[in-house]
Amino acid sequence: MKKYLITDPKFYPNFKLNLTNSIEKYKPDYICFRDKTSTKNAKLAVEIAKYYKIPIVVNQYLELLNLGFDGVHLTSNQLYLIDNFKNCLTFASTHSIEEIKKAKNSDFITFSPIFNSKGREGLGIDVLNKICEETTSKVFALGGIISDKEVEQIKLSKAYGFASIRYFLV
Numbered sequence: 554m555k556k557y558l559i560t561d562p563k564f565y566p567n568f569k570l571n572l573t574n575s576i577e578k579y580k581p582d583y584i585c586f587r588d589k590t591s592t593k594n595a596k597l598a599v600e601i602a603k604y605y606k607i608p609i610v611v612n613q614y615l616e617l618l619n620l621g622f623d624g625v626h627l628t629s630n631q632l633y634l635i636d637n638f639k640n641c642l643t644f645a646s647t648h649s650i651e652e653i654k655k656a657k658n659s660d661f662i663t664f665s666p667i668f669n670s671k672g673r674e675g676l677g678i679d680v681l682n683k684i685c686e687e688t689t690s691k692v693f694a695l696g697g698i699i700s701d702k703e704v705e706q707i708k709l710s711k712a713y714g715f716a717s718i719r720y721f722l723v
Contacts, residue, residue: 554707555714557644557663557693558721559585559612560598568594569601574723576605581721582714583661585626585644587612595620610644624660632656644693653688662688663716666696668703678710685711 558581565571575581584607586598592614599621602609611617612626615634624642627634632645632655645656647664656662664684668675675697685692691713698704698717707715 554704554712555583555691555693556581556721557583557585557661557714557716559587559716559718560594561718562588562590562594564718564722565594569597571723572598572601575721576601576607578723579721581607583607583644584609585612585716586610586617586622587626587718589613592617595622608642610642626663627656627659635659646695650684650687653684653690657688657690659690661693661713662690663693663695664712665694667694667707668697670697678706681707682711685713 558575584602586595586609588594595617599609608623610624610626611622615625618625625638626644629646629648629652635658643659644661645659647653647656647662653662666673666675667681681694693714693716694707694712695716698715699719704715
C-alpha cells in the first residue's frame with residue numbers, strides 16, 4: 554500500500570521540523586507540497602524530499618515546478634492541463650467518473666472523499682472499489698483518512714494507496 558503525504562500550512566507551523574518528523578515516522582512514498590497561501594517553504598520541501606529520496610510534487614502553484622519538484626498535482630479545475638506535463642510525475646485530483654476520464658493521462662489520481670471529511674459525506678469503500686475497477690489509473694484514496702482504522706479499510710480495497718494530510722501529522 555503506497556502512502557502519499559500532503560502538506561498543509563495550518564498543520565505545519567514549523568515546516569521543516571513537522572515535515573521531517575512526519576517523513577521519519579510514516580515513510581511516505583510520495584509527497585505533495587500543498588500550500589495555497591505561501592510559497593516560502595517550496596525550496597525547503599524539495600530539499601527535504603531529495604534528502605529522503607522521496608518524489609515530491611507541487612499542488613496549485615505550478616510555476617514552482619522549476620524549483621526541483623518531480624511533478625505536479627493538478628486540482629480538479631486544472632485537469633485540462635494534464636497534457637502539458639507529460640515529462641514529469643503527474644497526480645490529478647478527482648471526485649467523479651467525469652473527472653477521472655479527464656485525468657486518464659495522469660500517472661496517478663486521488664479520488665475523494667472516501668470517508669467523511671470537512672463536512673462532506675464520504676463516498677465509501679464500495680464506490681472506491683468501483684472507481685478502481687473502471688480506470689486504468691493508479692488510484693489513491695483520499696478524504697477523512699485520519700487514523701489506522703481508515704488505513705486498514707483502504708488496505709482491503711482495490712486502491713493503489715492512500716493520500717492524507719491529517720494521518721501523517723506527528
